[in-house]
Amino acid sequence: MDFIKLNQQVWDKLVETKNCWSIPVSTEEIENAKKGDWKIVVTPSKPVPRDWFSESLVGKKVLCLASGGGQQGPIMAAIGAEVTVFDNSLNQLEQDKFVAKREGLEIETVQGDMRDLSVFEDETFDLIIHPWSNCYIDTVFPVWKEAYRVLKKGGTLISGFANPFEYIFDLNELEKGKFVVRHHIPYSDLTSVSEVELKGFLEKGEGVCFGHTLEDQIQGQIKAGFLIAGFYEDIGGSALDKYINTSIATKAIK
Numbered sequence: 746m747d748f749i750k751l752n753q754q755v756w757d758k759l760v761e762t763k764n765c766w767s768i769p770v771s772t773e774e775i776e777n778a779k780k781g782d783w784k785i786v787v788t789p790s791k792p793v794p795r796d797w798f799s800e801s802l803v804g805k806k807v808l809c810l811a812s813g814g815g816q817q818g819p820i821m822a823a824i825g826a827e828v829t830v831f832d833n834s835l836n837q838l839e840q841d842k843f844v845a846k847r848e849g850l851e852i853e854t855v856q857g858d859m860r861d862l863s864v865f866e867d868e869t870f871d872l873i874i875h876p877w878s879n880c881y882i883d884t885v886f887p888v889w890k891e892a893y894r895v896l897k898k899g900g901t902l903i904s905g906f907a908n909p910f911e912y913i914f915d916l917n918e919l920e921k922g923k924f925v926v927r928h929h930i931p932y933s934d935l936t937s938v939s940e941v942e943l944k945g946f947l948e949k950g951e952g953v954c955f956g957h958t959l960e961d962q963i964q965g966q967i968k969a970g971f972l973i974a975g976f977y978e979d980i981g982g983s984a985l986d987k988y989i990n991t992s993i994a995t996k997a998i999k
Contacts, residue, residue, distance in 0.1 A: 746935065748953040749833065749858055752881045755952040756834035760814075764952065765789070766876070767837060768829045769815030769844045778823035784815045786906030787876040788979035788992035797903060797975055797996045798872070802826040802952025805871040808895065810888075811859040811878035813921040819844040821874070822852050829853045829870075831862070833881075860887035876990060877905040880954050883933065885961050889969035893999055902971060911981055911991045912956030917942070922984040932956030963995065971997035 760767040777783060784792035784931055797999070799805070803825030809818040813832030822828045829854060830841045838854040843897045845852040855864060859875075873892050879885050885906075892902050912932035915925040928937050934946065934953045966973060975996030980986040 746953070748881075748883070748935065751947070752952040753833045753835070755947070755950065756813075756832075757836040758950060760834065760836035760840060760848075766816070767814045767840060769840045770819050775819060775823045775844070775848045775850075775910045778820050781824075783820050783824060785820050785874065787817075787874065787903055789877065789899075789982050789995050791977060791994070792978070793903055793994065794975070797901070799901075802872070804813045806869060806897075808865070808870040808873045810862075810873050810875040810892065811881075812874055812876050813841055813854070815840030815844040817874050817876060818852050819848065819850055822850040823848070824871070827851070828880065829855060829865075831855045831857060831859070833858060858882075860884070860891065862891040862895050865895045867894055868900075870894050871897055871900050873900070873902045874931040875902065875904040877907065879904075880907050880956065881952050883935075883955055885957050886965045886969070889971070893969040893971060896999045898999055899999045902966070902999070903994070904966075904997070905979075905992060905994045906962050907956065908978075908983060908989075908991040908993055909956040909958055910989065911983055911985055912937075914985075916946070919984055924984070928956075930956055931958050931961070959993075962993070966995065971999060974998050 805826045805971035807826040807828050809830040812835050818828050818830040832838050894992045909930040915927040917923040933955050942993050977994050979992040981991030
């Protein structure tokens, strides 16, 4: 199964159904950002702390990695950064183009697989923003390795991702608020569930997902060469929110 292509198609459709990661920022948010009042998220609800960013991003080269949807990229552009949005979904990228045209912003968009940033030269960017998206790829180390390569020395990678804890549960039962422990971590839609179950997930408009270990998510960044300099947790958008945060954000420095 070409899960990269399939996930592209899934996200193209999720744009049409107004998924929360596909709703463009408003004109008011852009105007506020230009005045210095702005925020972005890389997990479902908590804004990234402002002290995770340099005091000024004017003229800084920012890569919004797997970050289409008209959200993070336009805000970065509104505060003066030179922004490139890279995403697998063409429709997600169209959301950024829409905001750029509406607000007169300069945003470059590039379609591709987050594991392969070969279209960019070494040490191109000052900042990479990588929202909650690497659950849609089978292995995360190539993402960390490529992010390290394309960042300038001293550059920052801000990432959001899922705590694999939620993937130990039967996902269909979890949607009903029932906690039935079933799976081992790492988790894969391609091997952890039956073809019938996977077909059901896809019919509901979900992509092919993977639950990566925390070692791969955090130690993977360190292995790539990063220093972890910030960390927080957030909700994950499931029945588990009542009991535990299942989203994580990290700040990593090259």
